[in-house]
Amino acid sequence: MSDNRIEPAADRREQILNAAMVCFAKRGFHQASMHDISAEAGISVGLIYRYFENKEAVISAMADRHKSEIHNLLERARQAPSLLESLEVLFTAHCCENSPQVTSAFVVDLFAEAARNPGVRLLVRDVRKTAMDGVTDLIARSPEAKSHHLTPRELADLIFAVSDGMLMRDILQPPELSNTERRTRQLEVTRQLWRVIFDTESAVSYA
Amino acid sequence: MSDNRIEPAADRREQILNAAMVCFAKRGFHQASMHDISAEAGISVGLIYRYFENKEAVISAMADRHKSEIHNLLERARQAPSLLESLEVLFTAHCCENSPQVTSAFVVDLFAEAARNPGVRLLVRDVRKTAMDGVTDLIARSPEAKSHHLTPRELADLIFAVSDGMLMRDILQPPELSNTERRTRQLEVTRQLWRVIFDTESAVSYA
Amino acid sequence: MSDNRIEPAADRREQILNAAMVCFAKRGFHQASMHDISAEAGISVGLIYRYFENKEAVISAMADRHKSEIHNLLERARQAPSLLESLEVLFTAHCCENSPQVTSAFVVDLFAEAARNPGVRLLVRDVRKTAMDGVTDLIARSPEAKSHHLTPRELADLIFAVSDGMLMRDILQPPELSNTERRTRQLEVTRQLWRVIFDTESAVSYA
Amino acid sequence: MSDNRIEPAADRREQILNAAMVCFAKRGFHQASMHDISAEAGISVGLIYRYFENKEAVISAMADRHKSEIHNLLERARQAPSLLESLEVLFTAHCCENSPQVTSAFVVDLFAEAARNPGVRLLVRDVRKTAMDGVTDLIARSPEAKSHHLTPRELADLIFAVSDGMLMRDILQPPELSNTERRTRQLEVTRQLWRVIFDTESAVSYA
DNA sequence: AATGAATGAGGCTTCATTCAT
DNA sequence: CATGAATGAAGCCTCATTCAT
Numbered sequence A, B, C, D: 001m002s003d004n005r006i007e008p009a010a011d012r013r014e015q016i017l018n019a020a021m022v023c024f025a026k027r028g029f030h031q032a033s034m035h036d037i038s039a040e041a042g043i044s045v046g047l048i049y050r051y052f053e054n055k056e057a058v059i060s061a062m063a064d065r066h067k068s069e070i071h072n073l074l075e076r077a078r079q080a081p082s083l084l085e086s087l088e089v090l091f092t093a094h095c096c097e098n099s100p101q102v103t104s105a106f107v108v109d110l111f112a113e114a115a116r117n118p119g120v121r122l123l124v125r126d127v128r129k130t131a132m133d134g135v136t137d138l139i140a141r142s143p144e145a146k147s148h149h150l151t152p153r154e155l156a157d158l159i160f161a162v163s164d165g166m167l168m169r170d171i172l173q174p175p176e177l178s179n180t181e182r183r184t185r186q187l188e189v190t191r192q193l194w195r196v197i198f199d200t201e202s203a204v205s206y207a
Numbered sequence E: 001a002a003t004g005a006a007t008g009a010g011g012c013t014t015c016a017t018t019c020a021t
Numbered sequence F: 001c002a003t004g005a006a007t008g009a010a011g012c013c014t015c016a017t018t019c020a021t
Helices: A008-027 A034-041 A045-051 A055-078 A083-095 A104-116 A118-141 A152-172 A179-198 A201-206 B008-027 B034-041 B045-051 B055-078 B083-095 B104-116 B118-141 B152-172 B179-198 B201-206 C008-027 C034-041 C045-051 C055-078 C083-095 C104-116 C118-141 C152-172 C179-198 C201-206 D008-027 D034-041 D045-051 D055-078 D083-095 D104-116 D118-141 D152-172 D179-198
Strands: none
Touching: A008 A034, A008 A045, A008 A055, A008 A104, A034 A045, A055 A083, A055 A104, A055 A118, A083 A118, A083 A152, A083 A179, A104 A118, A104 A152, A104 B104, A104 B152, A118 A152, A118 B152, A152 A179, A152 B104, A152 B118, A152 B152, A152 B179, A179 B152, A179 B179, B008 B034, B008 B045, B008 B055, B008 B104, B034 B045, B055 B083, B055 B104, B055 B118, B083 B118, B083 B152, B083 B179, B104 B118, B104 B152, B118 B152, B152 B179, C008 C034, C008 C045, C008 C055, C008 C104, C034 C045, C055 C083, C055 C104, C055 C118, C083 C118, C083 C152, C083 C179, C104 C118, C104 C152, C104 D104, C104 D152, C118 C152, C118 D152, C152 C179, C152 D104, C152 D118, C152 D152, C152 D179, C179 D152, C179 D179, D008 D034, D008 D045, D008 D055, D008 D104, D034 D045, D055 D083, D055 D104, D055 D118, D083 D118, D083 D152, D083 D179, D104 D118, D104 D152, D118 D152, D152 D179
């Protein structure tokens, strides 16, 4: 009565997408071959075509998974006890093997793809919008932001820019760096952003 | 006595790199074929190989051009009359057809390539370091930053993150958007960042 | 229940190698294109690469087949009732469509390749050594050679030199010559060699 | 009054052919590129086409040079004081840097080419005929062969076969072997051939 | 006479995709 | 459902040859 027989088709799709994610992160969308993916998944090439119309469809499905992963991330962020902790969740997801869909290399590739592929662009745009709305809401509800002279939306804009920028920064790290180390570095910037946005000392220093 | 015969070899390289930039921005490094590039440059495929050992070498040369373009950008930023204006130069270079080497799509592709290609990674890392040092210096010399509670380096970190993040955001814009419009949007964020970092009102609001 | 399904993979390799042999003999290793081979084999180009890593590997496999063909030849020679008949087997193998791996043009190309390609050189050297040992043994066991003033090894040296030389001679024959005719000419030389080495009349004439 | 200005055109041809010989011996006819040859000759590619219609013509000219080299060789052999010494000259020409046109690798390539290229085949056939006639004559005039039970032509056939066979054998030698060493090995076989053909002891042993 | 930039056909190889089993 | 052999278009690169200078 193992639960991997409940929805075999869906499972297969997952299995393939997991393998594809490994390959895409390792080699990039267009450098990873269907054979790479089938080998990583331990199945035959032909089987992939039973579950996905073509390679493009795998990429799209991947982007879809990214979308739902971002949703989860947002949910986790929402449940954090404070806004700072929410931000820390958002900013370090790509240093966490639980969220392989947020790997820096993958996300950057996703954007590169979005730049040429209208379908992916729409999808990513949609993801960003949802995420942005979520974070705006998060901020709006946080006591710290109440009296800030920037609107919640403006703050969310900034926060997302920094988050994306850190993804790109992460790519330049030596690949042998551990997740924990990379996480530490990302947290430093998070805290700086925090202080810049909310720290009252900035006021004092100008007094 | 036309001036297109002064340095034929160097000119050819430039011509090829210009064409390559167009193709890379349009289709991505690995999706652009050598034939695409030769056609865009109006020459034969074989000729490219007189000037570049292989496609990889074209990509590297491209990354090199990006490096010097960033140097120029930094110089221009340095000459701006105020720190805010420096930042505006830095943040809008990719909305300007004078700087095709800073096109958002190209830069994102460059990072995607850096994620797998150690040679490109080192180069991009080097570019970032130089640029970061330049901006840190810029900040250190600006009166506004003197009494800031974040160090110039920390501020530069933030500024770069935002700058990179905005590149990624730029990619999601509809492609038909004009440079001016895109520029306007980028400037909004720049100003928000500025206010967050330096605006004294933030202090007041906490009073 | 046709017997062409027994060992599909091995059969494919054979099929490809057979086609390659035809092409190599007709045009030479480096003049024969992969397309030529695929066309001769009646398959697609890509399929060759499922069975051989690259063209070099096809050449090597070809050299390997030559090796085993030479082994067979030696075996046949060993089973001949007399040394003379053994030599006739050895000297006329290249005039026989049963042994396409000993075609003169192919063997000469193999040596030409051996001159530049260390891998092939080692392989051919190995083949020669084995063959030489076999022939030396053949001679040592023959009654005619017992009292010869040259050692079996020295005789084998000579015999091989003549055999190789006849391959080269064979190349200069008009291509329209039939196998039987070419065979006849080769046998003449074989018999001359025989008489020179073993004929007692040579003694008489000096008496 | 330097003599390299008497026939500039002829000199250029020689210079090119010398370079071509180096390249052909090193890489083979079809693996050597026109650029290789021009670089070896220290001239431009285009210049080769002023002296030769195309690559094929260079190969043919090369074969022609081989022909005259063989003529010279024959002349030298003819002037040797004894038949044995004539044979030694003939059998070791390819171990001598004075005769680069008889390099083993080159000659084998020439035969490989002759197998597909009718023009080259005719030429090589012609060379062999002349050489064969020369050697037949040499033998006919030598006292040793007078009373031999094989005709001079038959002996020449054998001698040529051995000579060619030794060329092929030479190819398998390790490339680092010096000319002197290779020469020594070739002479051993020459002497064995000699003893087999002419040594009276062969008679005695059968007595 | 000499150069070498330029061309483009053609070679090797890969890979998305199909289909018989 | 699953396999993997098979296809062939397309990509990278080389090289014989030409031609403006």
